[in-house]
Amino acid sequence: MQDASAQMALLQFMTCGMASTVVPASIHCDHLIVGKKGADTDLEASIATNSEVFDFLESCAKKYGIEFWGPGSGIIHQIVLENFSAPGLMMLGTDSHTPNAGGLGAIAIGVGGADAVDALTGTPWELKAPKVIGIKLSGRLSGWAAPKDVITYLAGKLTVKGGTGSIIEYFGSGVDTLSATGMATICNMGAEVGATTSTFPFTQSMKRYLTATHRGPIGNLAEEVNKETGFLQADEGAEYDQVIEINLDTLEPHINGPFTPDLATPISKFASTVKENDWPQTASAGLIGSCTNSSYHDMTRVASLVEQADKAGLKPKIPFFITPGSEQIRATIERDGLTQIFEKSGATILANACGPCIGQWDRSEEKGLENNASNAIFTSFNRNFKSRNDGNPNTMNFLTSPEIVTAFIYSGSTTFNPMTDTIVGEDGKSFKFDPPSAGEELPSEANGGFTKGTRSEFYPAEDTTPVPETEVAVSPTSDRLQLLTPFEPFNNQELKLNVILKVQGKCTTDHISAAGVWLKYKGHLENISNNTLIGAVNKETGKVNHAIDFDGSETSIPELMIRWKNNNVPWAVIAEDNYGEGSAREHAALSPRFLGGKLVLTKSFARIHETNLKKQGVLPLTFADPADYDRIPSLSTIETVDLIDMLSKGGDNGGFVTLKVTKPDGESFTIKTKHTMSKDQVEFFKAGSAINYIGSVRAA
Numbered sequence: 001m002q003d004a005s006a007q008m009a010l011l012q013f014m015t016c017g018m019a020s021t022v023v024p025a026s027i028h029c030d031h032l033i034v035g036k037k038g039a040d041t042d043l044e045a046s047i048a049t050n051s052e053v054f055d056f057l058e059s060c061a062k063k064y065g066i067e068f069w070g071p072g073s074g075i076i077h078q079i080v081l082e083n084f085s086a087p088g089l090m091m092l093g094t095d096s097h098t099p100n101a102g103g104l105g106a107i108a109i110g111v112g113g114a115d116a117v118d119a120l121t122g123t124p125w126e127l128k129a130p131k132v133i134g135i136k137l138s139g140r141l142s143g144w145a146a147p148k149d150v151i152t153y154l155a156g157k158l159t160v161k162g163g164t165g166s167i168i169e170y171f172g173s174g175v176d177t178l179s180a181t182g183m184a185t186i187c188n189m190g191a192e193v194g195a196t197t198s199t200f201p202f203t204q205s206m207k208r209y210l211t212a213t214h215r216g217p218i219g220n221l222a223e224e225v226n227k228e229t230g231f232l233q234a235d236e237g238a239e240y241d242q243v244i245e246i247n248l249d250t251l252e253p254h255i256n257g258p259f260t261p262d263l264a265t266p267i268s269k270f271a272s273t274v275k276e277n278d279w280p281q282t283a284s285a286g287l288i289g290s291c292t293n294s295s296y297h298d299m300t301r302v303a304s305l306v307e308q309a310d311k312a313g314l315k316p317k318i319p320f321f322i323t324p325g326s327e328q329i330r331a332t333i334e335r336d337g338l339t340q341i342f343e344k345s346g347a348t349i350l351a352n353a354c355g356p357c358i359g360q361w362d363r364s365e366e367k368g369l370e371n372n373a374s375n376a377i378f379t380s381f382n383r384n385f386k387s388r389n390d391g392n393p394n395t396m397n398f399l400t401s402p403e404i405v406t407a408f409i410y411s412g413s414t415t416f417n418p419m420t421d422t423i424v425g426e427d428g429k430s431f432k433f434d435p436p437s438a439g440e441e442l443p444s445e446a447n448g449g450f451t452k453g454t455r456s457e458f459y460p461a462e463d464t465t466p467v468p469e470t471e472v473a474v475s476p477t478s479d480r481l482q483l484l485t486p487f488e489p490f491n492n493q494e495l496k497l498n499v500i501l502k503v504q505g506k507c508t509t510d511h512i513s514a515a516g517v518w519l520k521y522k523g524h525l526e527n528i529s530n531n532t533l534i535g536a537v538n539k540e541t542g543k544v545n546h547a548i549d550f551d552g553s554e555t556s557i558p559e560l561m562i563r564w565k566n567n568n569v570p571w572a573v574i575a576e577d578n579y580g581e582g583s584a585r586e587h588a589a590l591s592p593r594f595l596g597g598k599l600v601l602t603k604s605f606a607r608i609h610e611t612n613l614k615k616q617g618v619l620p621l622t623f624a625d626p627a628d629y630d631r632i633p634s635l636s637t638i639e640t641v642d643l644i645d646m647l648s649k650g651g652d653n654g655g656f657v658t659l660k661v662t663k664p665d666g667e668s669f670t671i672k673t674k675h676t677m678s679k680d681q682v683e684f685f686k687a688g689s690a691i692n693y694i695g696s697v698r699a700a
């Protein structure tokens, strides 16, 4: 669990009354740390701002026997790769990029906090059997092409919806040419195509990585088990629901964005695409690292480019930030002289934390960005929805490999192609990058492989035996943390609701429950709910965060929700495709439920968000005929006709729920909608939430 989502997961776990977790668990303090000036000052300031939350998480960890990885230790997925992931492991993580662990052959799935509570309490965790997309890799990467390009290319092919309901499994001869960390990068960004998870078969590079991270015996065992059983590789003659082939020999670097990770442009076409779309022709910053791309391999390749530029007398033209994924990476690249190369060039090394990747980026002192000015940044991160990085909706984030980001930093121009173009230095001489070196897959064994560094305060206690008498303090006056009051159970009557909002177009979890400044309220449901759907576009007015009440008064969306909640008017939201795409953010389900939402009716859902809604007692339905979306205006009344029947059959009623719709002008009609409620999920709905249900089962 990362620190932002762990708060709500643990607040929910606490309501179950258990003395310890049933499976091993860990907490990682990474999302709440702001990037601004550099690691030391930023970390100190962020610890001061968030001490109440960190103390809460640490006390929960102690009480329930959970590993606590403090602020500065690193980003959850990198720490998992370095310490926990292993071929054949099955793991849930409260973050959508949990599949990063697939780089070591794990099946690792991103979930919401309530799903994590399933694992923590030993409750069976359920998933609709996914399809399997096979990606056949052949050839070998060379030159500028990097593992990141496998997934940026694939995102363009599959789009943000293409992996929904599927596991992506890589196979083919190209797999054996990749480093474990390169495979982790590819699995990490499988989240961007909506995949349930991504995974690779066992490879020798996994064994090498396990050895370098001081887990040699696990690598040996994996190899042995695989030889005996073949469980860690594709079955002979395996059939996939879909196969896509990628030849690594000819793969071109790609740049994806802005504002969506599937807008993929090969580098050779990027300059013309920038001009055609009138995107800014100057870049404003370059950022590398994060959970996606801060491996030793990445850093050595980037260092080879920085050294070339340095030799030619070039300096970065725009701010250059580097986020190490963990203290282990930071300490190792410092020991091996890479940090010195970066710092000499003028790069800023940020704390080992999410920082700019999740809106925790303070650019207030940068000139030219006043009033949300349009600007372009290049990052080696994984996600680029509007406002994601610096809170500015006009910051265009172009996702690419760290090598390509670095080249843009020295050019400063968005129309630059490092494979063909030159940069003119201050001395008037032209400089052309050679492709990055092949890099070092791992730190040398002679140097002792990876070092953990000397900051023992970043690491968890050796002994994680639960200490039940530990007091978990939550102040009643805190604006950061609030104990939960269970949601009321279903009253066993057909629902009757009003449509509070009809959402137009893309509506990600960032639109439903914005991050950035709101992250600090993750443990306080009432306060964070003031952000509910503030990023959504109202289909009828075309405006963002705009709603209209029965009396015609105009309000923000959360204001109207609070008003209706106070007046006991339950409500529904109507939306279009892939509603809730993007992340496992359970607040995107908790907040609507807290504010009186009972039904979300869409053309389609993103898987994790749909599950999260069910866990919080909200009914997710999809239009049997998507054209019905156009027939229902806001303020309509919706009544379920056969919900009780569906619930009484444990969801096994053929998969439909009928709705009677009465429009504000009095016209009335019925429509058919589809549900995916399983037997357990029906129990969650009836109990008011999954936690209520688990608590009652545990008590019994």
Ligand code: F3S
Residues within 6 Å of the ligand: 030, 031, 075, 076, 077, 095, 097, 290, 291, 292, 353, 354, 357, 358, 381, 382
């Ligand atoms: Fe953190 Fe960004 Fe990764 S928020 S976990 S660095 S995707």
